Amino acid sequence: MYLDADARKCTGCRVCLTICSLYHFKEVNPKKAALSIDAKFPKPGKYEPLICNQCGICASVCPVEAISENNGVYIIDPDKCNGCGECVKECPTQVMFLHEDSPVPIKCDLCKECIPVCAPGVLFVKE
Amino acid sequence: MDIGTPPSNREELIMFGYAGKTLRVDISDGKVSTEPLSDRLIRDYIGGRGFAARILYDELKPGISPLGPDNKIVVASGPLAGLFLPAGGKLTFASKSPATNSYGDSNVGGHLAAEIKYAGYDVIIIEGVSSKPVYLYINNDKVEIRNAHKYWGKGTITSEDIIKNDLGREFEIAVIGPAGENKVKFACISHDFGRQAGRTGIGAVMGSKNLKAIAVKGSKSLKPADPDKLLSIGKKAFADCIKHPAWKIWLEQGTAGVTVWSNEQGSFPTRNFQSGYFEDYKKISGEVMVKETIVNNKACFGCPMACGKYARTNKNGKDYYVEGPEYETSAMIGGDCAIGNIRDLTYANYICDELGIDTISGGSVAAFAMECYEKGILTKQDTGGVELKFGDIKAFEHIMNLICRREGLGNILAEGVKTASEKIGKGSEKFAMQVKGLEISGYESRKAPAMLLSYMTCDIGAHHNRAWAIIHDIQAGRDVIAGKSKKVIELQHIRPLFDMLGCCRLQWVELELSLDYYPQLMNAAIGKNYTMDELLKASERVWNLTRLFLIREYEKTFGRHFDYPPTRVYENGVISGPTAGSKIKKEDIERLLDEYYQRRGWDKNGRPTPEKLKELGL
CATH class of the missing domain: 1.10.599.10 (Aldehyde Ferredoxin Oxidoreductase Protein, subunit A, domain 3)
Structure with a gap:
């Protein structure tokens, strides 16, 4: 089970990024969100949402075994994580983020908060 | 009228909602300073255009030249910009307007307001004039005046793309085109490949300062006073927007959906406001755009409506990408210049955007010149041999290029219809469609x-x-x-x-x-x-x-x-x-x-x- 996107519908508004940071960190900052949007302008004029597909590579590369799977969702244990950034480096979709405010990388926990506020209906859960 | 003395320990306090700081930049000597927002400015003027009006009223001496060194540009967002709510992405550019010689402002959507706040600023005040082309570089606390020689002379779409390639695609850019550089009095400021602070000629003020662009990147957080409340109210507001019956048509057609309605009401400016009805309006409607030109829906920051319609047209075998036309462009170039073909109209939109010309004033100026030509007030001798006829896209492109270069007739028209009609005379003042110079x-x-x-x-x-x-x-x-x-x-x-x-x-x-x-x-x-x-x-x-x-x-x-x-x-x-x-x-x-x-x-x-x-x- 993971978050998926119909990229053709994305309008690049970034509301998913704002709600992600507000829900998890109680503050608004798109750079502290567990997804991002690549804007391809002026040509061809498309947006590409980059989102975690819960592939688990982060868990397999973590040197301190801080990332574990629960019902198909990979979660970082902040008590075990040493912030080395190996998972961020190895993430194939580049959707794990380091931010100076956060001792552990920022990663999608499939909270699904972003789905209902995405007006054009880009985001959905894939079983 | 002072705006209140800030408490001395403000820097240490958390400012909720606001970023909390004003950035002041003198581009004559590169001096950069920050000031905390004062309580009184917040209390009485809230933000955005309120901040800008107060600051400009207090800091500009009466009678200064809008295009001289004493004018300032205030860039200001407000308390809701960059937060979680529907469409918190509006930024005000304000200055003494070269169009009206009075207070002028223009707002722009896109992602710049939010990015400036994430960089730590609610307000940027730009003063002075640079001796050579420069741009303002802001990366959180790192603020620099940088050489813009490489970008000078280039169109807004072209230069935004190059600046992003040079600095990183995550930078948000405000940029002027050749029209702003040449101080055309209806030059706009462009952002995000199709959003403009279009009105009152602040692009010309940037040009007068030799300021080509502002590039911003921020990674700081905005802290709401009550994050849980903001989350719950914001979610409810989004739900209300999405469930409204008009939401779908707005997502599909944006403001261009208004074109049909406006013609049915007889309120669509046509041939320099000679009429309120354009006989070809169905050929430039939102529906036609959906079928023929739109490649994607493009939203400003946090917007559930996405009224930006990113489009592609083809001219002489070449593809052109542009956001639009919006309703205002359809009205002022489509109707007012009688360009009744969506592909030509989209191309006209591209020309204005790339040159950095406000499509509203630009459309009105072209329509004014076309009516002068129709009435024999202007002739081929004035236009450089071109038949300046309503409905002719080549004539429109020609006149925009003349204006942008301030060449011949273009130098007169670049002043806007009020001044241009005073210079041209012969009764043209009566159909110079403006108030106060705008x-x-x-x-x-x-x-x-x-x-x-x-x-x-x-x-x-x-x-x-x-x-x-x-x-x-x-x-x-x-x-x-x-x-x-x-x-x-x-x-x-x-x-x-x-x-x-x-x-x-x-x-x-x-x-x-x-x-x-x-x-x-x-x-x-x-x-x-x-x-x-x-x-x-x-x-x-x-x-x-x-x-x-x-x-x-x-x-x-x-x-x-x-x-x-x-x-x-x-x-x-x-x-x-x-x-x-x-x-x-x-x-x-x-x-x-x-x-x-x-x-x-x-x-x-x-x-x-x-x-x-x-x-x-x-």
């Missing part, structure tokens, strides 16, 4: 007195965004004069409030998002207890302050004639369409103004009374 935007309003009054009294010149009152004309009776000022004033306080808060008004206007949300969102963000009435009072304060700015600039000559519409409105009837034959009597114009001034607490000459100023704390 060209009228996309609504023919001879049979819409409230809309006409909105244009007449708009504080930056004839712009629709302060009071889109045509709906009220349709509801209350299109020939009714009495009582129209009440709605106009109400709208002139509500609508500019969005430009103070830093968010878009269209969710309220088009999706009927309740106004109750805004004080709630504001209070959750900044931790205060504002009521809507208090916010509207602040908006009225700003409206009176910008009026004081106008009066101060024109002290000796100021009077109610500053609020008069062009002669065409009462001398010529609309020539075709649903409003054919309509004109408005001169005495009705005086009645509209009398009632408006009285209701506002202004005297018969349109000056705020001492009592009104006292009431507003001015």
Whole structure:
């Protein structure tokens, strides 16, 4: 089970990024969100949402075994994580983020908060 | 009138909702400083255009040249910009306008307002003039004036792309084109490949300072006073927007959806406002765009409507990408210059965007020149051999290039229709469609007195965004004069409030998002207890302050004639369409103004009374 996107519908508004940071960190900052949007302008004029597909590579590369799977969702244990950034480096979709405010990388926990506020209906859960 | 002394320990306090700081940059010598926002500025002026009006009123000496070294540019967002709510992405650019020689502002959507706040600033004040082309580089606390030689001379779309390649695609850019560099008085500031701070010629002010662009990247957080409340109110507001029946058509067609309606109402400016109905409107409608040109829906920051329609057209075997046309572009170039073909109109939009010309004023200037040509006031000798006919895309492109280069006739037209008509003469002043020096935007309003009054009294010149009152004309009776000022004033306080808060008004206007949300969102963000009435009072304060700015600039000559519409409105009837034959009597114009001034607490000459100023704390 993971978050998926119909990229053709994305309008690049970034509301998913704002709600992600507000829900998890109680503050608004798109750079502290567990997804991002690549804007391809002026040509061809498309947006590409980059989102975690819960592939688990982060868990397999973590040197301190801080990332574990629960019902198909990979979660970082902040008590075990040493912030080395190996998972961020190895993430194939580049959707794990380091931010100076956060001792552990920022990663999608499939909270699904972003789905209902995405007006054009880009985001959905894939079983 | 000082704006209050900031508490000395403010830097250490957490500022909720706001970023908390003003960045001041003197581009003459590269001096950069920051100042904390003062409590009084926040309390009385809220943000955005409120901040800008107060700062410019206090810091600009009367009588300075808008394109000289003493003018300043204020870039300001508001408390709601960059937060979680529908469309918190509005940024105000303000300056002494070269179009009106008075207070001018223009807002832009996209992602720049949010990014500036994430970089740590609510306001940027740009002063001085650089001796060579530069751009302002902001990466959080790192602020530098950098050489822009490489970008100078290039179009806005081209240079935004190159700057992003040079600095990183995550930078948000505001940039001027050749029109701004050459100080065309309706040059715009572009952002995000298709969003513009279009009006009042602030692109020319940037050009006069040799400032090509502003590039911003920020990674700081905005801290709401009550994050849980902001989350829950914001979610509810998004749900309300999405479930509105009009939401789908807005997502599909954006503002271009208004084109058909406007023609049915006879309010679509056509051939320099000779008519309110364009016979080819169905060929440039939103529906046609969906079928032929739109490649993607493009939203500003946090917007559920995504009224930006990113489009592609082909000209002479080459593809051109541009955002639009929006309704205003369809009206002012489509109708007003009679370009009745969506592919040509999209290309015309591209030309203006790349050159950095406001499509509203640019369309009006081209339409004015075309009417002069039609009437024989201008001839081929003036136009460089080109037949400057309505409906001719080649003629439109030619005249835009002349204007942008300030070449021949273009040098006269680059001043805007007011000054151009004074220079050209031969009766052309009567159809120079402007108020206070700013060209009228996309609504023919001879049979819409409230809309006409909105244009007449708009504080930056004839712009629709302060009071889109045509709906009220349709509801209350299109020939009714009495009582129209009440709605106009109400709208002139509500609508500019969005430009103070830093968010878009269209969710309220088009999706009927309740106004109750805004004080709630504001209070959750900044931790205060504002009521809507208090916010509207602040908006009225700003409206009176910008009026004081106008009066101060024109002290000796100021009077109610500053609020008069062009002669065409009462001398010529609309020539075709649903409003054919309509004109408005001169005495009705005086009645509209009398009632408006009285209701506002202004005297018969349109000056705020001492009592009104006292009431507003001015």
